[in-house]
Amino acid sequence: MYSEPEDLGLQSLLAYGVTFRDSCFAELLPVAEGIKRRAYELLAPLSRGVVVLSTCNRFEVYLDSPAPGRSEEVIRSLLKAPWRLEGEEAARHLLRVAAGLESQIVGEDEVLGQVRDAWLETRRAGLTSELLDAVFHSAISAGARARRETRISKGVLGYPQAAVELGTRALGDLDGRRVLVVGAGMAARAMLRHLCTKWRPASVIVADRNPARASEAASECPGAKAISLAEVNAIDSVDLALVAIKGGPRPELTNLRSRCKVLVDISTPPASTLPDYTAREVEAFVEESARARLEEVPKVEALLEEELDRLKAFLKRKSVDRYLSQIMRVVGLIVEEEARVTAKRIAGGEDPHEAVLTALNSTVKRAFFPVLSYIREDPDSRGHLARELARRYESMLSLRGEGYGGVPEDKA
Known part of the structure; x- marks a missing residue:
C-alpha cells in the first residue's frame, strides 16, 4: 500500500512564548527551569520535535507538527498568556531572535549562543526533527551573517562596557596599561569582564570597601590583585581608573584624579572628585551607539528575508528528495x-x-x-x-x- 512521505514544510512549524515585553514574564523567570523540563516531558510525545529556548529575557517553545488541541492545552497549562506564531511567521521570529532584533538591547551577541545551545542540547537528547534542525540551523546562520555583514552588534551595549570604551578612546588602547577598578558589584564585574576579554592590561587592581568582595570580583581578570578601598591612596599611579561604587563621594578617592591619566566614574552621584567622564557622558555614549545600531535594523531585516527564502527553498528540495527516494x-x-x-x-x-x-x-x-x-x-x-x-x-x-x-x- 502506498504511504506518502511526510511533507517537510514551514506549515508544520508552531511557536509559543512569553518574553520580557510581556507583563507575566517576571512571574515565570524564577520557575523557568522547571517549566522547561515539563515542556519537554509533555510535548515531546505530542509532536515530531520540540525545542525550548529559555533565557533571562524569553521563554519560547518551537514545535514540529504538534497534536491539534492537546499541545495547545499543555502550553497554556505551563505558560500564562503566551503568544502564538505559525509557519513562516514562527520561522521569521526565530531568525529575528538569533539576529538580536528581538532582544532587550538590540544587537546583543549573547542570544545567538543561547539559540545554538538550546538547539544542540535538544538535538543531543534526540528530541528535534528534520524540520526543526533546518529552521534552527538557518536561524544560527542568519544571526552570524547579520553580525558579520552589518553593524547591528557593533558598539557598546551597556554602561559598564561603555565606561571601559571611553577610557580606551582617551588612551588609544588598554594593552599593557595599568588599570584600577573601584567597586565589586555587578557593574564593576562587567567592567572587568569587558576589560580582560578585549584587552591585555599589564596589571589590574580591584578595590572595594569589602576586601573579600574585591577578591571575588578580581577573579573576573586572571592575575588581578584585590585591595581594600583604604589602600587606594597607597597606589603610585595608573593609566585608567574605573569607578562603580554606591554611597556617594568617598574620601579615599578624593585624590585619585591626580594619580591616573583617565578617570571614569559611573557612580551616581560620583564617588570620586573631578572625573573625566561621569554617568552622564557614559549615557550619551551608549545612546550614540544604540542609534547607530538601530540604523542597521532595515539592513538586517532584508538579510533575514533572504535567509528565510533560502530556508523555504531548502525545505522544498528536501521534500522533493523524499519523493524521489521513494521512487x-x-x-x-x-x-x-x-x-x-x-x-x-x-x-x-x-x-x-x-x-x-x-x-x-x-x-x-x-x-x-x-x-x-x-x-x-x-x-x-x-x-x-x-x-x-x-x-x-x-x-x-x-x-x-x-x-x-x-x-x-x-x-x-
Whole structure:
C-alpha cells in the first residue's frame, strides 16, 4: 500500500512564548527551569520535535507538527498568556531572535549562543526533527551573517562596557596599561569582564570597601590583585581608573584624579572628585551607539528575508528528495524482481544476451510507465514535461563516449 512521505514544510512549524515585553514574564523567570523540563516531558510525545529556548529575557517553545488541541492545552497549562506564531511567521521570529532584533538591547551577541545551545542540547537528547534542525540551523546562520555583514552588534551595549570604551578612546588602547577598578558589584564585574576579554592590561587592581568582595570580583581578570578601598591612596599611579561604587563621594578617592591619566566614574552621584567622564557622558555614549545600531535594523531585516527564502527553498528540495527516494526504492524493487526472473530464464537454457535484453526492456517500461501515463493523462498542462524530458534524454546521448552508456557519471 502506498504511504506518502511526510511533507517537510514551514506549515508544520508552531511557536509559543512569553518574553520580557510581556507583563507575566517576571512571574515565570524564577520557575523557568522547571517549566522547561515539563515542556519537554509533555510535548515531546505530542509532536515530531520540540525545542525550548529559555533565557533571562524569553521563554519560547518551537514545535514540529504538534497534536491539534492537546499541545495547545499543555502550553497554556505551563505558560500564562503566551503568544502564538505559525509557519513562516514562527520561522521569521526565530531568525529575528538569533539576529538580536528581538532582544532587550538590540544587537546583543549573547542570544545567538543561547539559540545554538538550546538547539544542540535538544538535538543531543534526540528530541528535534528534520524540520526543526533546518529552521534552527538557518536561524544560527542568519544571526552570524547579520553580525558579520552589518553593524547591528557593533558598539557598546551597556554602561559598564561603555565606561571601559571611553577610557580606551582617551588612551588609544588598554594593552599593557595599568588599570584600577573601584567597586565589586555587578557593574564593576562587567567592567572587568569587558576589560580582560578585549584587552591585555599589564596589571589590574580591584578595590572595594569589602576586601573579600574585591577578591571575588578580581577573579573576573586572571592575575588581578584585590585591595581594600583604604589602600587606594597607597597606589603610585595608573593609566585608567574605573569607578562603580554606591554611597556617594568617598574620601579615599578624593585624590585619585591626580594619580591616573583617565578617570571614569559611573557612580551616581560620583564617588570620586573631578572625573573625566561621569554617568552622564557614559549615557550619551551608549545612546550614540544604540542609534547607530538601530540604523542597521532595515539592513538586517532584508538579510533575514533572504535567509528565510533560502530556508523555504531548502525545505522544498528536501521534500522533493523524499519523493524521489521513494521512487528509487520502487525502481530498485523492480530491478531485483527482473533480476530473479532473468536468472531463472538463463538457468532454464535461454540465451543470456536475450534474457538480459528482455529484462532491461521490461525494467525500463515498468519504471517509466507511471511517468509516461501521468503526462498522457493531461497533455495540455503536462506536455511541457514530455518536451523537457525528451531534451534531457537527447543530451545524454550526446555525452556518450567510448565505453560510456549514456548515464552521467558521478564526478564526486
